[in-house]
Amino acid sequence: MSRGFGPSPRRHTHAVRVGNVTLGGAAPVVVQSMTNTDTADIKATTQQVAELWRAGSELVRITVNTPAAAAAVPKIADRLAMIGASVPLIGDFHYNGHQLLAAEPACAEALAKYRINPGNVGFGKKRDSQFASIVELAARHGKAVRIGANWGSLDQELATRLMDENAALAEPWDAGRVLREALIRSALDSAERAVAIGLPANAIVLSAKVSGVQELIAVYRELATRSNFALHLGLTEAGMGSKGIVASSAALAVLLQEGIGDTIRISLTPEPGQSRCAEVIVAQELLQTLGLRAFTPLVTACPGCGRTTSEFFQQLAQRVQSHVRERMPEWKMRYPGAENLTLAVMGCVVNGPGESRHANIGISLPGTGEAPAAP
Incomplete structure (x- = not known):
């Protein structure tokens, strides 16, 4: 028997509040984007966030990688409020997020969501304590967290352990499947750890990004089967121009048609001098073409x-x-x-x-x- 016309019903997920935006649950799929300015440059970052918001981005992620960037975040939020740009800001943290958030409480409060990469939040004995530090701060401030695994920065200890376990099997998986499993486990294990620390499940978003279309589809189908966490879809390092648009659309359209995905970002490499708004327009047009949302005639x-x-x-x-x-x-x-x-x-x-x-x-x-x- 053939399936009915149109996309599958949306997968049931926890509804996550990010500032004034809800993603997951029964909420429409949310469009988000990311700046490429130096966040410490308050004027440039405010201008680009506002530009992305005017183009239709409902969430905007900014890099928070230095003390200067962390100190700039509340000032950027204030300037956006002054011009009426009510877009929630997401802080993108790698390596030192635990230090920056602890040192700049105003930054921790101004951000609506924190992004953690379980592959580089800490190494060895420091991993658990540094991860816990960020999660505890998020819970204290009432903020959402995206646990974003990426195969370009995969937890090598986990990957090595799974490779060793796989080698001992009577019928071992191929290397690609083991890496996909490591990516999925990295996200799911980290989410379970965050819940155990005290972060509610409805404050957690998961992602597990790769740059291959078929790999991304396989990873997210598995994530959707094994959890009810809200999912952020995106093809990492999709590329430039038509290649990036086609690759991202090919991967995300399949998943969205299957009811998988609560927020999307199209990661396009812009041409020199090109506006970042292209990625917002592509995301909107993808959702509208699939009949999931309407943004413009x-x-x-x-x-x-x-x-x-x-x-x-x-x-x-x-x-x-x-x-x-x-x-x-x-x-x-x-x-x-x-x-x-x-x-x-x-x-x-x-x-x-x-x-x-x-x-x-x-x-x-x-x-x-x-x-x-x-x-």
Whole structure:
């Protein structure tokens, strides 16, 4: 028997409150992004966070790697509040998060969520105490935590132990499967440890990122089967341009269609000088294309062929798309539901009239040698 039309029902997860945003539970899939400024540069970071927020990012992660960066966080939060940018900030910590959060209580309070990497939160005998320090601070301040494992910084002690255990099996797994299991175990074991320390399950988000599409799908399917924690989806080091967009969309679309995932980030490497907002737009368009959320009217346009030798319809489609996205913040307030509209800009008589009939607003232009006619 074939499955019904549309995506699978969303997987049931704990609802996690991150500032004024809820992810998981029955909440819509949340779009998030990350800055690439030096967080100690308060002006530049505030500007980029605001830009990402205006583009539609509902959560923004910032690097917190030095005392200067930690000291800047509350000032950035204050400046964002002054301009009305009510976007929760996530602190991205590696290696020294326990020290920075303890030394800068205002930073710990200003952040809505902390990201911990179990592969580098500490090493050897220090690992457990440093992990516990961050978790205890999060619980004390009422903050959420993302436990984000990554195969580029995997816990080597865990990976080695699983490799040794696997080698002793009568039918050992291949190396790739062992590494996937190590990534999953790193996230799940850390989450269980956090709960034991005192962090509620509804304050924990998990991620386990890899850069391969099939590996990511396999890892998250397993995570979804083995826990009810909210899941952050993202393909790490996806790459630049069309490659990064295609790879991220291919992986995340499969998981989202299966009801897996509570928040997403498209990790695109921007061109030099390019805005970071591209990753926000791709994330929104992915969710809207799958029918999971609506952010802005969708513009349907034909690709062009020998019947459309003029570039006018291409220019018109581009202008319509840009105009819609620029005006959407205003329209969202004045015209509720505008984000659900469909617009069509078609270039000739073959599919133009029919496609225009399916749209709320349709423009069907005459192709080369065709007489203008209303659909």
